[in-house]
Amino acid sequence: MNIATHPFDSLMDITSRPRAVFVRGQGSLLWDDSGRRYLDFIQGWAVNCLGHSPPVVVEALAEQAKLLLTPSPAFYNAPSLNLAKALVDHSCFDQVFFTNSGAEANEGAIKLARKFGALHRNGAHEIITFGGGFHGRTLATMSASGKKAFEPLFEPKVSGFPKARLNDLASVARLIGDKTVGVMLEPIQGEAGVWPATDAFLHDLRSLTREHGLLLIFDEIQTGVGRTGKLFHYEHADIAPDIMTLGKGIGGGVPLAALLATEAAACFEHGDQGGTFNGNPLMCAAGLAVLREISRPEFLKSVVDTGAFLASELQRISARHGLGEVRGRGLLLALDLKRPIAASIMAQAFERGLLLDAPQPDALRFMPALNVTRAEIAEMIEGLDAILMKTGAARCVA
Numbered sequence: 470m471n472i473a474t475h476p477f478d479s480l481m482d483i484t485s486r487p488r489a490v491f492v493r494g495q496g497s498l499l500w501d502d503s504g505r506r507y508l509d510f511i512q513g514w515a516v517n518c519l520g521h522s523p524p525v526v527v528e529a530l531a532e533q534a535k536l537l538l539t540p541s542p543a544f545y546n547a548p549s550l551n552l553a554k555a556l557v558d559h560s561c562f563d564q565v566f567f568t569n570s571g572a573e574a575n576e577g578a579i580k581l582a583r584k585f586g587a588l589h590r591n592g593a594h595e596i597i598t599f600g601g602g603f604h605g606r607t608l609a610t611m612s613a614s615g616k617k618a619f620e621p622l623f624e625p626k627v628s629g630f631p632k633a634r635l636n637d638l639a640s641v642a643r644l645i646g647d648k649t650v651g652v653m654l655e656p657i658q659g660e661a662g663v664w665p666a667t668d669a670f671l672h673d674l675r676s677l678t679r680e681h682g683l684l685l686i687f688d689e690i691q692t693g694v695g696r697t698g699k700l701f702h703y704e705h706a707d708i709a710p711d712i713m714t715l716g717k718g719i720g721g722g723v724p725l726a727a728l729l730a731t732e733a734a735a736c737f738e739h740g741d742q743g744g745t746f747n748g749n750p751l752m753c754a755a756g757l758a759v760l761r762e763i764s765r766p767e768f769l770k771s772v773v774d775t776g777a778f779l780a781s782e783l784q785r786i787s788a789r790h791g792l793g794e795v796r797g798r799g800l801l802l803a804l805d806l807k808r809p810i811a812a813s814i815m816a817q818a819f820e821r822g823l824l825l826d827a828p829q830p831d832a833l834r835f836m837p838a839l840n841v842t843r844a845e846i847a848e849m850i851e852g853l854d855a856i857l858m859k860t861g862a863a864r865c866v867a
């Protein structure tokens with residue numbers, strides 16, 4: 470189809486997008502409708518953990534689609550029961566509620582914490598969250614987020630989310646009061662530019678929350694499902710949160726997310742939570758296929774090895790071009806550019822058929838498929854190197 474014939478104006482204009490229309494994907498590659506090939510290091514924002522259209526997910530969806538799309542959330546279905554059991558078996562949690570997006574999972578986590586506060590903590594309802602955090606785009610999750618750009622939007626916000634500073638335990642301790650019911654954080658702040666909480670901070674935060682009888686809520690929507698080289702990021706710090714949310718990677722490309730809780734925290738009563746598509750068998754069948762693949766120890770080991778290779782290649786590029794640090798863990802990494810050139814690099818990369826993400830003006834984020842190959846990493850590095858050479862040359866001329 471000629472690009473001019475696409476009805477672009479019929480979609481709400483919610484962000485600026487290049488005028489390419491993607492029609493096909495396979496592994497780390499995408500093609501637009503003019504047949505142009507792109508190497509994808511965004512993967513739907515860390516969604517396609519097995520790459521585009523992975524055969525195991527395609528087959529699981531096709532098989533399930535032939536059997537049953539949805540019986541109604543008023544009835545049980547086998548894929549949701551089996552996926553919940555698999556998640557429980559692989560984690561420190563006892564129960565699961567499935568949702569359709571990460572924001573909805575976090576909204577569920579907030580409701581669960583407030584319910585816990587109503588039942589066990591004298592109506593306490595405040596959840597301490599963190600400056601720079603990102604938890605989604607519903608009203609409550611925007612309020613829980615510490616994203617500057619959200620501050621003036623859609624007032625009045627949902628109240629009850631005082632903000633602490635990541636890796637600063639005293640800033641959390643200062644906010645704890647009678648109304649506090651929990652603390653919620655991303656173990657690596659993705660949207661903010663890939664800023665990790667240290668393992669020591671997470672460890673101390675677990676001790677502090679236990680000491681005060683508070684819930685510790687991990688938003689692992691970006692870090693979960695193998696992204697950092699463990700199935701769930703909390704394992705790195707050797708702690709057990711009370712509540713965790715998953716999204717993105719868990720569906721391997723389809724809209725699936727989950728709210729997990731320990732038995733003590735899972736206090737919803739009938740009528741508190743639900744939703745038409747929640748736990749539908751089609752998405753859960755995809756989730757099961759993904760989890761089977763990613764939970765294999767050899768697979769997780771390969772994420773660690775590939776992540777170390779990508780990090781060392783980025784460090785090499787950084788040294789060559791006088792850039793900053795490489796942050797993150799596993800295959801969620803950022804390159805600090807030290808200057809606000811990320812958007813320009815992203816645009817030049819797109820022109821070369823390379824998809825890179827710029828979450829902040831001075832940082833590039835890398836979240837390829839977890840099975841990305843070294844050859845694909847080498848191709849991306851070569852493209853990035855060429856762009857940086859040009860950018861550097863342009864700077865010298867200017």
Ligand SMILES: Cc1ncc(COP(=O)(O)O)c(C=O)c1O
Pocket residue numbers: 514570571572573575603604605606655659660688689690691716717
């Ligand atoms: C850490 C984190 N939490 C929540 C969300 C929201 O997920 P969704 O866009 O699926 O609603 C995101 C999305 O980027 C995220 O990175």
